[in-house]
Amino acid sequence: MQRIYKALKLLFLFNVVTLILFSCKESETIKDNTITKDISYRNLSPEFKEYWFSGKAEITSYQLSQLRYGELREGTAVSVFVTEDFLPKEQVKANDYSENNIPVLKLNSTKKFITGIYPYSIMSSTFSPLSTKEHPIKISTSSQEWCGQVYMQLNNTDKFEILSHSYFEGEADQNLSLDKTILENELWNLIRINPEELPIGDFMMIPSFEYLRLDHKKTKAYKATASFSQKGSESIYTINYPNLPRQLVIYFNSSFPFEIEKWEESSFANPMDTLGLKTTATKIKRMRTNYWAQKSNKDRTLRDSLGL
Numbered sequence: 001m002q003r004i005y006k007a008l009k010l011l012f013l014f015n016v017v018t019l020i021l022f023s024c025k026e027s028e029t030i031k032d033n034t035i036t037k038d039i040s041y042r043n044l045s046p047e048f049k050e051y052w053f054s055g056k057a058e059i060t061s062y063q064l065s066q067l068r069y070g071e072l073r074e075g076t077a078v079s080v081f082v083t084e085d086f087l088p089k090e091q092v093k094a095n096d097y098s099e100n101n102i103p104v105l106k107l108n109s110t111k112k113f114i115t116g117i118y119p120y121s122i123m124s125s126t127f128s129p130l131s132t133k134e135h136p137i138k139i140s141t142s143s144q145e146w147c148g149q150v151y152m153q154l155n156n157t158d159k160f161e162i163l164s165h166s167y168f169e170g171e172a173d174q175n176l177s178l179d180k181t182i183l184e185n186e187l188w189n190l191i192r193i194n195p196e197e198l199p200i201g202d203f204m205m206i207p208s209f210e211y212l213r214l215d216h217k218k219t220k221a222y223k224a225t226a227s228f229s230q231k232g233s234e235s236i237y238t239i240n241y242p243n244l245p246r247q248l249v250i251y252f253n254s255s256f257p258f259e260i261e262k263w264e265e266s267s268f269a270n271p272m273d274t275l276g277l278k279t280t281a282t283k284i285k286r287m288r289t290n291y292w293a294q295k296s297n298k299d300r301t302l303r304d305s306l307g308l
Helices: 002-036 046-052 184-193 209-214 297-305
Strands: 057-068 071-086 102-115 118-129 138-145 148-156 160-166 173-178 201-206 222-231 234-241 246-253 260-266 278-289
Touching: 057 102, 057 260, 071 118, 071 184, 102 184, 118 184, 118 209, 138 184, 138 209, 148 209, 184 234, 184 246, 184 260, 278 297
Parallel strands: none
Antiparallel strands: 057 071, 057 278, 071 102, 102 118, 118 138, 138 148, 148 160, 160 173, 201 222, 222 234, 234 246, 246 260, 260 278
């Protein structure tokens, strides 16, 4: 009886050890697959590092002609590209260095224009990882005008987690979970990182958050078609949505650092757009500077350098 008890005890211990070892091995495999699945790594060139890790931001001002309510509105747009460290869990800018931080290219894009008596102020922020070829870690867009304001935010986790707040009926407070796909907002950063990564042909894409909110479109992926062409030293990237009244054309320099010179946005099926009007933004000035340190009154003269 004692031998049987010992044998059963040994068998039990063997099964427990085997189960633990197998589980550990399986977890490591799953973990490794999770880490490597669908992730490609970038080799950033010395030229890229010298330009973008110099401690300066690139600021470009644009003369804006914004189509809104069937008329063109004059205004200004500003694009601020800068690299920074991002916290992977909190998905916000890191104050201190850590080897766990994620280096990102951030684009803060703003538009300001007047419709009749009241002003519009729109801002979008896109945070794209630099070391890996992945979708942005985070995107946020806000729009303010005298009627009210709207806000959208995407956090890249297992899926795209999107929250949206709006004063419009039917849009109020929404929480969405969408499968990952290409985002129009990320195209601008891809141009600056490596235009060869831009998607070409037919694919599904989530339109820009600015467009979705201003035109009150459902937040989802739509069919898109993109093409690429060159004219002299200029590259032209065109995106069309077959099922939406939207076309976006971005003009940028074909050589590094691939500066964006102008863009156009068209709404072909807009019933108010009877004259073929379209939004255009053309470069005024560009500078590289550490703007975050230029916050005293004497620094206001720097806005003249940008034509603002």
